Amino acid sequence: MLVLGIESSCDETGVALYDSERGLVAHQLHTQMAMHAEYGGVVPELASRDHIRRLVPLTEGCLCEAGADYGDIDAVAFTQGPGLGGALLAGSSFANALAFALGKPVIPVHHLEGHLLSPLLADDKPAFPFVALLVSGGHTQIMAVRGIGDYTLLGESVDDAAGEAFDKTAKLLGLPYPGGAQLSELARSGRPDAFSFPRPMLHSHDLQMSFSGLKTAVLTAVEKVHAETGGIIPGQTRNDICRAFQDAVVDVLTAKCRKALLDTGFRTLVVAGGVGANWKLRDTFSRLTVTVPSEKGRAKAQPEAVKVYFPPLAYCTDNGAMIAFAGAMRLHEQREAGGFNVKPRWPLSEIVK
Template sequence: MLVLGIESSCDETGVALYDSARGLLAHELHTQMAMHAEYGGVVPELASRDHIRRLVPLTEAALQAAGKSYADIDAVAFTQGPGLGGALLAGASFANALAFALGKPVIPVHHLEGHLLSPLLADERPEFPFVALLVSGGHSQLMAVRDVGDYTLLGESVDDAAGEAFDKTAKLLGLPYPGGAKLSELARLGTPGAFVFPRPMLHSPDLQMSFSGLKTAVLTAVQKVRDETGSDNIPEQTRNDICRAFQDAVVEVLAAKAQKALLDTGFRTLVVAGGVGANWKLREVLGGLSVRPPAAKGGKRPPAEQVQVFFPPLEYCTDNGAMIAFAGAMHLQSVQKAGGFGVKPRWPLAEIVKGA
């Protein structure tokens, strides 16, 4: 079965073809980064219009790259939510119109499930069950994944997600859009320990996370530097040091929560997905992650156990059509007739997650 995947939830237009027997055949992606940089963030109306312009050319490019035609498509999967309403409508309209014209079914896909399953596109794939650390844009969640469609929410951010905190902190430091990636680059140049920021909820007994207070701590540090220097301009090395300290704090919290999730579930496989999954420091720390179970009553504590950690290829960390096509192929049994489409900009995870 050949599934066409359409992703248009925010500022990337992604189109891909996934064959259930042969795997990913082609994927095309257009990012609107340069267009939105002028405004310092995503402008929803501009994003929606750009998706409309890009969908047909990208689809035809994917078909050509795969050596396929429209007639070869067996189903069309599209991101139904969550995301920007207008952007989602652009993709949903195109997907349903194309499916209707071809007489093929459509498969609505939850954007976060696409990210959740994206590591399965790699050559080295994780086996079920596993703990998933989903760090995508406005979402930071830990889930127990036992199979496709069998997810249990273990914990999530109670305020700003990690990705949001990266972007907001970058803007606070005067970094150009998209700031999160730039902050990560500058963190490489920072001096470890020059600044130390709090690790919110690091030792809480649950798996909840919080990053808004960390952003406030950075603001306080920046204001102190400006007061001391008498200038609004932050010295370059000081800025790099702040980036390093901020990133170290976020990564330490994410790693600690992932480690606790592994202990709580008994799983020894961790999957990291979403845009922050491309962060070099997070990959470095989680790549060497191990867990040490607590001692049984009256006994010695067992030795540490190594954890298998899987990241999606870098090209699948950000929004893309490949993950939507793959998720659609995994849900072929839930296909619908084209024509009755809708979008869910605030699609609750409870609708696809057990125990939420």
């Protein structure tokens, strides 16, 4: 079963072919980063128009890469939401028109479900059930995952998502758009104790998160540095702020994921989405353990190891491979097919068995 996947939710056009027997056989991606950098952020109309220009060439490139033609496609999967309305419509229109012309089923896929399942594209795959940390763009959510379509929302960010906080903080530091990845690299050279920022909701006793206050703390620090230096942030100071900000975000995500593992009893954690490429997050989570509180009359509890899975770096950002794979899984599970409409706002928790 050969499934074509189309991703166009925001500023990347992704197309891929997934074979149910051979795995991923082709994957092509075009990023609009350079185009939007001129404006300091994504311009929805420009994004939509660029998706339209890229979809056919990328699809034909995938077919050539896989040594296949249109007639070999058994189904077409596309991102139905969430995302930018116009961008989603570009992918939906192409996917539905192609599926109709080929007489094949079309499979709408939730963008975050694609991210959530993307670690299954790796050679070392997690097994159900697991806790999933989704840190993709405007979303930071912790889910209990028991199978395809069986997702329970455990907690999420109540304001800025982690990825948004990274990019907004980078902008405060004068880094070019999108600055989150550059902030992470500069943090490598930062001194660990030069700045101290708050860990919002770290001890809230639930799995909710907040990052807007952390961003405000960075703004206060930047304004103080500007006042002392006449509007200039020295290079080392900038790196120190990056380090302190990143440490704060990772500390919060680590604490919340540890609590989710304790609450569910699961010992497998999946991290997916763009922030999943962050080196500090990967390093910290690779050593993650949980300790079950000891009860009266029992021996002191010992730390328990946690199996942590990340998608390959190529599949951390938006891509067609995760959509093709999620579509193939839904087709295998005989999920509902069809749907030209798009859902710019679409909670992942609405996708149930």
